[in-house]
Amino acid sequence: MRATLMYGAGDVRVEQVPDSVIALPTDALVRITASCICGTDLWRYGSMKPEEGPARMGHEFIGVVEDTGSQVARLKRGDLVVAPFAIADNTCQFCREGLHTSCTHPQAGFWGGPSSEGGQAEAIRVPLADGNLVRLPVEADSALLPSLLTLSDVFGTGHHAAVAGGVNPSTRVTVIGDGAVGLLAVLAARRLGAEQIILMGRHRARTGLGREFGATDVVAARGGEGIEAVRELTGGHGTHVVVEAVxxxxxxxxxxxxxxxxxxxxxxxxxxxEDAPIGFGSLFRRSIRLAGGPAPVRAYIEELMPDVLDGTVEPGKVFDAATGLDGVPSGYQDMADRRSLKVLIKP
Amino acid sequence: MRATLMYGAGDVRVEQVPDSVIALPTDALVRITASCICGTDLWRYGSMKPEEGPARMGHEFIGVVEDTGSQVARLKRGDLVVAPFAIADNTCQFCREGLHTSCTHPQAGFWGGPSSEGGQAEAIRVPLADGNLVRLPVEADSALLPSLLTLSDVFGTGHHAAVAGGVNPSTRVTVIGDGAVGLLAVLAARRLGAEQIILMGRHRARTGLGREFGATDVVAARGGEGIEAVRELTGGHGTHVVVEAVxxxxxxxxxxxxxxxxxxxxxxxxxxxEDAPIGFGSLFRRSIRLAGGPAPVRAYIEELMPDVLDGTVEPGKVFDAATGLDGVPSGYQDMADRRSLKVLIKP
Known part of the structure; x- marks a missing residue:
């Protein structure tokens, strides 16, 4: 089968790799029908050292269950499923609290780690399948697939940003960053009823989509000028919540x-x-709180999916390009050059 | 009248100053009956440059209203009152949200600033008196005065630490620091029902008081060893809330x-x-949040006072020494040397 590997900065290749197989009784084998490239992948694309590679890439995917290990109880061959970007058992104490990204299971972690495969491929072995995979109640060729695919990361992450910030109908929100996560944080904040949503970004096609998703204001300026603009929009005080999506x-x-x-x-x-200002002059004097982290998107799939299924939200609009596996390397470059916002992969 | 002034590091003097008077119609003049030295004062005691002084000291006091400006409506001569350590109008949008330390009134701020007096004195002009002063329903010689005095800062601050951390009956809490605020954070966490309260401190008399206040465990070790000890006490995971009171x-x-x-x-x-680690390896990967700031103690006085009045809590136990104004300079030194935990002043 074919899969995407990163060999170093700027060096992404699609190659023949051994077919994925069931290795543990809790595994499922999934034939991937939709995947994508993430903004997070671009950090490694910009800086990965050859000695860290090659790494299997991709942590967002939808696919069809092709086989299941003997202990997989909730899935069967033929199920169309979506996977969250972090592998978790969905049963440990952290998962039960909704913090799947701190799952204590030994197989928990992120896709593309030393012992896990990647989603930018034809197929994938999914550890802890019962905990990770969520069945999608649509046909494999549904037009909703791009939006459902965002449940694997970017919509769930945007939602997490809003939830961790405490967005509610009486909050004003600033979203910094016009990438897919920033734009979907706008959508999530709107969904949670935020009174005002200021999107800080300078890519006009993206901020246009941000307005469509619910941004009430767009500020293209950065630094001191951008800060001034937001303060002017908020009676001088700034916003209750700031989503930092960069x-x-x-x-x-x-x-x-x-x-x-x-x-x-x-x-x-x-x-x-790693180090940044958090002392008296930055956070402390003004009682500013810090929140966030890798989003436990598994915790949100059941909550967000109905709004995708009934068309209330269309997070899949963040995909502005699509390719087969052959086009993945140029998809990385297009995203790095900001020519594409987010590239959908149809293996 | 006499008041305490700091001239520089290690240089605290009690001197004659002009009598406090009403300057604005919203002022009250208060004859101080109880005040104290704060751990926060010790930072300046250790590092203040002479060109920053002399500064009027003291931000915690109880006293009797001696006179009121023409616009003061809620107080009258003879009232026994306590003041919070931050000056606020108690009516602006931030005060109404309970964040008095971000009050937008031009006279808001902290005691001891350029235009405000200090509480380690015989009397004090209190700006925005209606907003700041809270009447105490006891006699001026009540045995509860030391505990009521802690409503001006250290008990309110300990309570704020617990509230900002989200302490509830299902949380485990670590309190770092065995000063008055740390000990009263223990008391506050106990009052809010915390399941486990680990006090990190090495001064045995203080950690003893911490146990009396509700600490379930005391860890004297610091650094890696101290961290190991806390992890052992918590099934390896650490505590949901950590109060950093140092x-x-x-x-x-x-x-x-x-x-x-x-x-x-x-x-x-x-x-x-100012700068400290908050990146992937410190806060982000584990979704750790940062909260806190200067406590809006004014917001808590009405809530905490009943428990002090009925003896449910005795936060005044943090005072292990008392002095008149003459003894204030040596009181600073005793606290700096950790011979005294907190020094009560009876002017």
Whole structure:
């Protein structure tokens, strides 16, 4: 079968690999029908050292169950399923609290790790299948597939950003970042009833989609100028919630500038920094809280899916390009160059 | 009248100053009957530069209203009152949300600022008196005065630490720091029903009081050893809430080590650092949240006072020394040397 491997920065290849097989009785074998490239993949695409590779890529996929291990009880051959981007057993104490990204099972972790496969491929072995895979009540050729695919990561992550920030009908929200997660944080904030949603981004096609998703305001300026603009839109105080969906230190500093005293910076962009200001002059004096982390999207699939199925939300609009496996390497480059927002893969 | 002034590190003097008077129609003049020295004062005691002084000291006091400005409606001469450590109008949008430390009134701020007086004195001008002063339903010589005095800061701050951390009957809590705020965070966590309260501190008299206040465990070790000890006490996971009541970077790092994945570090020790680790390896990967800030103690006085009045809690036990104004300079030194936990002042 064919799968996507990253050999180093800028070096993505689609190659023949051994066919995926059931290895453990809790595994399922899934034939992938839809997958995609994630903004997170781009961090490695920009900086991965050859000695860290080759790595199997892809952590978002929908597919058809082809085989199941002897202990898999909830799935059967032929089921159309979606998988969350973090592998979890869905039964440990952290999973029961809704924090699947801290699952304590020894097989828990992220796709593409040393012992797991990737979703940008023809097929995949899914560990802890009962815990991870969620059946989709649609046909394999449903037009809803792109939107359902976002339940594996970007819609769930945008929703998590809003939930971790405490978005409700009386909150004002700023979303920093016009990537797929930022745009879907806008959608999630709108879905949760946020009074005002300010999207900070400068890519006009993307901020246009942000408006369609529910942004009430768009601020293209960055840094001090961007902060001023948000403050002007909010009576001088900034917003109760700031979703930081980029992951850089400048984005964090921007979040500090636009958050209201007593508010929350909810981070879902994976931080590309370790130390940052959190002392008296940044967080403490103004009682600003920090929240977020890798989204436990498995916890949200059942809640979000009905709105996708009935068309209330269309998160799949973040896909502005589609390709077969052959086009995956150029899909990475297109996303890195911001020519594509998010590339759908049909293996 | 006499008041306490800090001239620089290690240099505290009690001097004659002009008598306090009503300056604005919203002021009250209060004759102070009980005040104290705060752990926060010790930061300046350790590092204040002479050019920053002299500064009027003291932000915790109880006293008797001696005079009121023409616009003061809720207080009258003779009322016994307690003041919160932050000056606020108690009516702006932030105050109404319970965040008095972000009050937008031009006169809001902290005691001891350029235009405000201090509580370690015979009398004090209290701005925005209706908003700040809360009447105490006891006689001026009540034995409850030390406990009622803690409503001005340390009990309210300990309570805020617990509330900001989300303490409830199903949470386990670690409190880092055996100063008055740490000990009263223990008391507050117990009052809110925390299942387990681990106090990290090495001063035996203080940790003894911590046990009396409700600590279920005491860990004297610090650093890696202390972290190991807390993890052993919590099934390997750490606690849902960590109250960081010290304010140093090592205390923050210790908090990172003992907090459970998905948990909260609630900071009430004023950070003596600006940058600290908050990236993937510290907060993000484990979805750890940061909360806290200068406690809006005004918001809590009405809630906490009944438990003090009926003796359910005795936060005044943190006072292990008492002095008149003359003894204030040596009181600072005793607290800096950890000979005294908290010094009560009877002007």
């Amino acid at each position: 992951g850089t230190r400048p984005a964090y500093r921007q979040a500090l500038g636009v958050v209201r005293s007593g508010g929350v910076i909810s981070r879902v962009g994976v931080p590309q920094y | 304010g140093t970077r090592p205390a923050y790092r210790q908090a990172l080590g003992v907090v459970r994945s998905g948990g909260v570090i609630s900071r009430v020790g004023v950070p003596q650092y």
